[in-house]
Amino acid sequence: xxxxxxxxxxxxxxxxxxxLAALAEGPGxxxxxxxxxDADLMIGALRSLGVTxxxxxxxxxxxxxPGPLTGDVDVDCGLAGTVMRFLPPVAALATGPVRFDxxxxxxxxxxxxxxxxxxxxxVEVTGPAGAFPATLPFTIGGRGxxxxxxxxxxxxxxxxxxxxxxxxxxxxxxGLSLRHIGTTLPSLPHIEMTVATLREAGVVVxxxxxxxxxxxxxxxxARDVRVEPDLSNAAPFLAAALVAxxxxxxxxxxxxxxxxxxxxxxxxxxxxxxxxxxxxVLTVTGDGTVHGIDVDLHAAGELAPNVAxxxxxxxxxxxxxxxxxxxxxxxxxxxxxxTEITRLxxxxxxxxxxxxxxxxxxxxxxxxxxxxHRMATSGALLGLRVPGVQVEDVxxxxxxxxGFAGLWQAML
Numbered sequence: 001x002x003x004x005x006x007x008x009x010x011x012x013x014x015x016x017x018x019x020l021a022a023l024a025e026g027p028g029x030x031x032x033x034x035x036x037x038d039a040d041l042m043i044g045a046l047r048s049l050g051v052t053x054x055x056x057x058x059x060x061x062x063x064x065x066p067g068p069l070t071g072d073v074d075v076d077c078g079l080a081g082t083v084m085r086f087l088p089p090v091a092a093l094a095t096g097p098v099r100f101d102x103x104x105x106x107x108x109x110x111x112x113x114x115x116x117x118x119x120x121x122x123v124e125v126t127g128p129a130g131a132f133p134a135t136l137p138f139t140i141g142g143r144g145x146x147x148x149x150x151x152x153x154x155x156x157x158x159x160x161x162x163x164x165x166x167x168x169x170x171x172x173x174x175g176l177s178l179r180h181i182g183t184t185l186p187s188l189p190h191i192e193m194t195v196a197t198l199r200e201a202g203v204v205v206x207x208x209x210x211x212x213x214x215x216x217x218x219x220x221x222a223r224d225v226r227v228e229p230d231l232s233n234a235a236p237f238l239a240a241a242l243v244a245x246x247x248x249x250x251x252x253x254x255x256x257x258x259x260x261x262x263x264x265x266x267x268x269x270x271x272x273x274x275x276x277x278x279x280x281v282l283t284v285t286g287d288g289t290v291h292g293i294d295v296d297l298h299a300a301g302e303l304a305p306n307v308a309x310x311x312x313x314x315x316x317x318x319x320x321x322x323x324x325x326x327x328x329x330x331x332x333x334x335x336x337x338x339t340e341i342t343r344l345x346x347x348x349x350x351x352x353x354x355x356x357x358x359x360x361x362x363x364x365x366x367x368x369x370x371x372x373h374r375m376a377t378s379g380a381l382l383g384l385r386v387p388g389v390q391v392e393d394v395x396x397x398x399x400x401x402x403g404f405a406g407l408w409q410a411m412l
Contacts, residue, residue: 006250084102086167097141102137125140234282240381271290291314338355
């Protein structure tokens with residue numbers, strides 16, 4: 001191959017910036033924003049809360065005008081973790097109840113830590129039949145404001161529990177002092193991304209102590225910002241260079257970033273490729289050789305499905321560690337990957353915190369996606385090497401990358 005692929009904006013950054021723009025002291029603009037199901041669910045939810053969001057010259061340009069946050073509304077979270085976990089603290093600032101629900105798969109995703117934290121801060125949280133909820137659906141009783149203060153959170157299952165509270169904390173009367181009390185903290189780069197976006201908006205955040213974040217109460221600056229390309233969405237395209245042989249280039253690759261996807265070039269080099277960054281264009285080249293890897297993906301678990309697909313095609317076994325939290329993502333990704341790789345003739349076994357993958361000759365067949373966008377792109381990678389692989393429900397990729405199939409075909 002010799003391909004150049006334009007990757008749309010980061011979902012993680014788009015949804016963080018949308019929340020901050022909605023809570024800002026004046027109108028702002030997002031340029032290069034991702035327009036995907038997750039982002040559109042966030043836009044719809046913020047609109048229902050009273051925020052005005054309109055498109056500019058292109059759908060990826062969003063004009064955001066904050067307004068008084070109003071309750072007695074319903075929020076559709078779909079399968080978006082950023083919506084179900086970032087918006088409950090925002091809903092606490094609304095005047096009236098805000099009801100949250102989502103897709104069937106979303107109703108099994110853990111929510112208890114962020115809901116417990118809000119309850120500890122004085123927010124009314126109720127579930128069906130009045131019980132305290134651990135998952136969707138639930139209702140946040142907004143009172144038009146929140147005092148804030150100190151709170152403990154166990155974010156072992158998701159860094160989004162921390163990010164959601166931090167994003168709204170500058171609007172709390174006393175700000176927020178948040179302490180992580182769990183035994184592990186996955187996807188720390190995502191929390192670092194949240195802290196960086198807050199600081200860029202003029203919010204003072206002290207993260208000098210491990211596992212403790214202190215956000216000072218302050219206005220959130222209204223800004224005109226450009227969203228970086230989604231580096232994690234670039235992963236399957238760049239990995240294709242190793243599987244099929246040749247080069248794939250991604251323009252707009254940042255020289256420095258808080259996105260976990262920044263680890264992609266290094267991972268692909270360990271697995272047999274070469275990577276170079278020239279004038280903002282990242283190029284990965286491979287010759288069809290894929291090496292096994294022993295790697296801790298604790299900081300970037302979202303890359304694990306694509307790494308697992310590569311590992312199934314490698315010339316030696318692989319061990320992926322530090323990703324127990326993937327059991328609580330769009331699906332149980334560890335079980336899904338082990339099942340689907342095995343279905344095609346491979347050998348993949350779950351461990352306490354990851355996967356051990358021993359390459360075996362693979363055969364064609366249906367690769368199930370479990371309504372998970374990362375599973376879909378992993379199946380597409382395997383299909384480059386294995387004849388007859390059919391990716392079920394490939395359009396689940398619209399969650400973060402609409403038009404994936406077209407981009408994939410254009411690359412080939």
